[in-house]
Amino acid sequence: MKKIEKSKIVIAIDGPSGGGKSTVSRLIAKRLGLSYIDTGAMYRAVALALNGADVDIENASELEEFCASMSVEYSESNIKVNGTDYTGSIRTEEAGLLASISSSKSCVRRALVEYQRGLAKEGALVMEGRDIGTVVLPDISLKFFLTASHEVRALRRHAERKGLEREAISEAMKKRDKTDSTRTDSPLVKAKDAVEIDTGALDINGVVSLILENIEQRSR
Numbered sequence: 001m002k003k004i005e006k007s008k009i010v011i012a013i014d015g016p017s018g019g020g021k022s023t024v025s026r027l028i029a030k031r032l033g034l035s036y037i038d039t040g041a042m043y044r045a046v047a048l049a050l051n052g053a054d055v056d057i058e059n060a061s062e063l064e065e066f067c068a069s070m071s072v073e074y075s076e077s078n079i080k081v082n083g084t085d086y087t088g089s090i091r092t093e094e095a096g097l098l099a100s101i102s103s104s105k106s107c108v109r110r111a112l113v114e115y116q117r118g119l120a121k122e123g124a125l126v127m128e129g130r131d132i133g134t135v136v137l138p139d140i141s142l143k144f145f146l147t148a149s150h151e152v153r154a155l156r157r158h159a160e161r162k163g164l165e166r167e168a169i170s171e172a173m174k175k176r177d178k179t180d181s182t183r184t185d186s187p188l189v190k191a192k193d194a195v196e197i198d199t200g201a202l203d204i205n206g207v208v209s210l211i212l213e214n215i216e217q218r219s220r
C-alpha cells in the first residue's frame with residue numbers, strides 16, 4: 001500500500017449487527033497499524049451499568065443524573081463504566097438488547113459521542129459503530145457502511161453464538177435492527193458519502209481487501 005499519513009488517518013465503519021463490522025474493523029486496524037475503537041462495546045457496558053444501578057431509563061431526571069456523572073474508560077482490551085470493568089459481560093444477546101434500548105436515549109448518546117470524539121482527536125484509528133460517519137465524525141472522508149441481508153447476518157451471528165437457537169437470534173436481531181434504525185436520535189443510516197459494501201457474497205478477506213484498495217486509491 002502507498003504511504004498514508006498514519007498519524008492522521010481515521011476510518012469510520014458503520015452498519016447493522018452481523019454485517020461483519022467488528023472482524024473487518026479489527027483486521028483493517030491491524031493491517032494499517034491503527035487503534036481499534038469499538039463503540040458498541042461502550043453502549044453495551046453503559047447499558048449494563050444502568051441496569052446494575054437500577055436506573056429507570058424512562059425517568060428523564062434519573063437518567064440525566066446518571067449520564068451527567070458517568071465515566072467511561074475504553075481500551076482495546078477493557079471497557080469500564082464508573083470504574084467497573086464490564087469486558088467479560090458485554091457479549092451476550094441480553095447486553096445487546098439492553099444496549100439497543102438505552103442507546104436510543106439522547107443523554108447516553110451525548111456522553112458517549114463526546115467521549116468518542118475525544119478519542120478520535122488522537123487520530124490513527126478505526127472507529128466502528130452505527131453513527132460514526134453520520135454523527136460522531138461527519139467531517140472525515142474514509143467512511144464505510146457494511147450491510148448484508150437479514151438471513152446472512154442472522155446466520156453469522158448464530159455461528160458466533162453457539163448454543164443459541166437460530167430463530168431466537170433472528171428475532172432478536174430483527175428487534176434490534178428496528179430499534180436502532182427507527183430511534184429519533186442518530187438512527188442507523190448510511191452517511192451520504194460512505195462507501196456501501198454488501199458483505200453477503202464476500203468473505204472477510206474480500207471485504208478487507210476492498211476497503212484497503214479504496215483507501216489506497218483515495219490516498220494517491
Ligand code: DC
Binds near residue numbers: 039100104129176
Ligand atoms: O455493535 P454492537 O452490536 O456491539 O452494538 C450494541 C448496540 O449499541 C446496538 O444495538 C446499538 C448501539 N450502538 C449505537 O447506538 N451506536 C453505536 N455507535 C454503536 C452501538
